[in-house]
Amino acid sequence: MKFDKALVYRIRGVRTPLAAAVLLGALAALLIIAQAFCLSSIISGVFLGGRTVRQVWGTLLVLLSVIAARGTLAWSSEVTANRAGGRTRTELRERLVTHLFALGPAYIKGERSGELVSVLCEGVEALDPYVSQYLPQVVLAVLVPTILLAAIFWIDVPSGVILLIVTPILPFIMAVVGMMARAETKRQWRSLGLMSAHFLDVLQGLTTLKIFGGSRRQVEAIRHTSDRFRRTTMRMLRVAFFSSLVLELGATISTAVIAVEIGLRLLDGLMPFQQALFVLLLAPEYFLPLRLLGARYHAGMTGKVAGQRIADILNTPVAVSQPPARPSLSQFIAGGTIHFERVGYIYDGQRPALHDVSFDIQPGKKVALVGPSGAGKSTVAHLLLRFIEAERGAVLVDGTPLEKIPVQQWRKCIAWVPEHPYLFHATVAENIRLGCEQASLSAVIEAAQLA
Incomplete structure (x- = not known):
C-alpha cells in the first residue's frame, strides 16, 4: 500500500x-x-x-x-x-x-x-x-x-x-x-x-x-x-x-x-x-x-x-462489528445459554477451521473441547472472545446473536485464561488487577484464594 x-x-x-x-x-x-x-x-x-x-x-x-x-x-x-x-x-x-x-x-x-x-x-x-x-x-x-x-x-x-x-x-x-x-x-x-x-x-x-x-x-x-x-x-x-x-x-x-x-x-x-x-x-x-x-x-x-x-x-479492518451499547443486555449476558448453531469459519478464505459445529454451554456447567491440534479449539475461543465472527451459522446468547452484543459489554462478562498464561514484570497484585485496576487489596486477596 x-x-x-x-x-x-x-x-x-x-x-x-x-x-x-x-x-x-x-x-x-x-x-x-x-x-x-x-x-x-x-x-x-x-x-x-x-x-x-x-x-x-x-x-x-x-x-x-x-x-x-x-x-x-x-x-x-x-x-x-x-x-x-x-x-x-x-x-x-x-x-x-x-x-x-x-x-x-x-x-x-x-x-x-x-x-x-x-x-x-x-x-x-x-x-x-x-x-x-x-x-x-x-x-x-x-x-x-x-x-x-x-x-x-x-x-x-x-x-x-x-x-x-x-x-x-x-x-x-x-x-x-x-x-x-x-x-x-x-x-x-x-x-x-x-x-x-x-x-x-x-x-x-x-x-x-x-x-x-x-x-x-x-x-x-x-x-x-x-x-x-x-x-x-x-x-x-x-x-x-x-x-x-x-x-x-x-x-x-x-x-x-x-x-x-x-x-x-x-x-x-x-x-x-x-x-x-x-x-x-x-x-x-x-x-x-x-x-x-x-x-x-x-x-x-x-x-x-x-x-x-x-x-x-x-487500514486492516477489525473482524467484528461494533453495535451501540445496550444497558439492558447486561442482565442476561452473564447467565445466558450460549448456543453454537452449525458454525463455520475459514481462515484467509482457504483453510477451513470449523465446519457445522453445534453445541450448547449451559450456565454453571463445565464444557471441555477435546481434539488434536488444528481441530478448531482456538477458533472457538476466538469466536467466544469476539476476535473473529462466524462466516456461517450463528453463535447465540439466550437467542440473541453474539454479533448484536457490544464487544465491551460482552468481554466484561468473560474471564479468559490462555493456554500459556503470562505474568508481566510487575507484582502479583498488579497482575491480578489487570482485569480491574480499581480492585482493593482485599478483593485481590480473595481473587487469589478463589483461583
Missing part, C-alpha cells in the same frame, strides 16, 4: 505546528534579504565609499538585529516542527496499540511479533524526522528560493535568469538519486523487520533451543541476519553520501557560475559593487533550502517506507 500523507495530517495538533514552521521559515527568508542588503551596504560604504564605522553604525546595528532575529526564527521553526513530530509519535503509537488490541490474536497470530515490535518502535520513530524535518523542508525548498529569486530579479535580471536556468538541475539530480535510494531504503527496512522478528523468536524459544542443543545454530543465524542488515544499511548510506556529494557539487558549481558572471560584469563596469555583492550573498542562500532537502530526503524516505507498514496495519 502506498504511504498516504493524510495518515499524518489527520493527527490532532500536527497541521498547525507544521504550518507555523513553514511560516517562520518564510519570514526567515525575508530576513536573509535584509541581511544581504545591510552587509553589502556596509562593505560597499566602508571599502569603496570611505565611510567610517561611526557612519555605518546604524546599519551595523540593524544587521546585528536581523542576524539575531533570523537565528530566533530558525530556532522557533525547528522547535515548532519537533513538537509536531512528537505528537505524531505519541498518537500513532497509541492508535497502533489500540488497533492491534482490536484486531486481536487472530490477526497477530499471522504476523511475526518481532516485526510488529519493530514497527511500534523504530517504525513510529522513523516518522518523527519525516514530519519534523522533511515535510516542512519540502515546502520551504519551493517557497524560500522563490522569495529570494524575486529579490534577485528586482536587483539584477541577468543573474535571476541564470539562477532560473540552473535551478532545475538540482531537483532532477534529487529525483534520479531518489529512485536509487527508495529501493535501498525498502530493502533496509525489510531487513530490519526480519532481523527483529528472528531475534525475538530466538529469545522466546531460548529455553527450548538450549534443551535440544540448537542455540549455537541460532547464534550463526543471528550473525548472518545482522550482517545482512549491516550490508543493506551501508548500501543505503553510500547512496545517501553520493547524493549529498552530487547536490553539494551542483550547488557549488551553480554558485560559481553566478560569481563568474557577476565578476565579469563588475570588471567591465556594467554592475555596481553593492548590487553585485548583494546578489552574490543571496546566491548560496538560494541553493541552501534545496541542499537541506537533499540532506533530509533520506530521513523522509525512511519515514515513508515505515509509514507504509503502519498504514497497512491501521
Whole structure:
C-alpha cells in the first residue's frame, strides 16, 4: 500500500505546528534579504565609499538585529516542527496499540511479533524526522528560493535568469538519486523487520533451543541476519553520501557560475559593487533550502517506507462489528445459554477451521473441547472472545446473536485464561488487577484464594 500523507495530517495538533514552521521559515527568508542588503551596504560604504564605522553604525546595528532575529526564527521553526513530530509519535503509537488490541490474536497470530515490535518502535520513530524535518523542508525548498529569486530579479535580471536556468538541475539530480535510494531504503527496512522478528523468536524459544542443543545454530543465524542488515544499511548510506556529494557539487558549481558572471560584469563596469555583492550573498542562500532537502530526503524516505507498514496495519479492518451499547443486555449476558448453531469459519478464505459445529454451554456447567491440534479449539475461543465472527451459522446468547452484543459489554462478562498464561514484570497484585485496576487489596486477596 502506498504511504498516504493524510495518515499524518489527520493527527490532532500536527497541521498547525507544521504550518507555523513553514511560516517562520518564510519570514526567515525575508530576513536573509535584509541581511544581504545591510552587509553589502556596509562593505560597499566602508571599502569603496570611505565611510567610517561611526557612519555605518546604524546599519551595523540593524544587521546585528536581523542576524539575531533570523537565528530566533530558525530556532522557533525547528522547535515548532519537533513538537509536531512528537505528537505524531505519541498518537500513532497509541492508535497502533489500540488497533492491534482490536484486531486481536487472530490477526497477530499471522504476523511475526518481532516485526510488529519493530514497527511500534523504530517504525513510529522513523516518522518523527519525516514530519519534523522533511515535510516542512519540502515546502520551504519551493517557497524560500522563490522569495529570494524575486529579490534577485528586482536587483539584477541577468543573474535571476541564470539562477532560473540552473535551478532545475538540482531537483532532477534529487529525483534520479531518489529512485536509487527508495529501493535501498525498502530493502533496509525489510531487513530490519526480519532481523527483529528472528531475534525475538530466538529469545522466546531460548529455553527450548538450549534443551535440544540448537542455540549455537541460532547464534550463526543471528550473525548472518545482522550482517545482512549491516550490508543493506551501508548500501543505503553510500547512496545517501553520493547524493549529498552530487547536490553539494551542483550547488557549488551553480554558485560559481553566478560569481563568474557577476565578476565579469563588475570588471567591465556594467554592475555596481553593492548590487553585485548583494546578489552574490543571496546566491548560496538560494541553493541552501534545496541542499537541506537533499540532506533530509533520506530521513523522509525512511519515514515513508515505515509509514507504509503502519498504514497497512491501521487500514486492516477489525473482524467484528461494533453495535451501540445496550444497558439492558447486561442482565442476561452473564447467565445466558450460549448456543453454537452449525458454525463455520475459514481462515484467509482457504483453510477451513470449523465446519457445522453445534453445541450448547449451559450456565454453571463445565464444557471441555477435546481434539488434536488444528481441530478448531482456538477458533472457538476466538469466536467466544469476539476476535473473529462466524462466516456461517450463528453463535447465540439466550437467542440473541453474539454479533448484536457490544464487544465491551460482552468481554466484561468473560474471564479468559490462555493456554500459556503470562505474568508481566510487575507484582502479583498488579497482575491480578489487570482485569480491574480499581480492585482493593482485599478483593485481590480473595481473587487469589478463589483461583
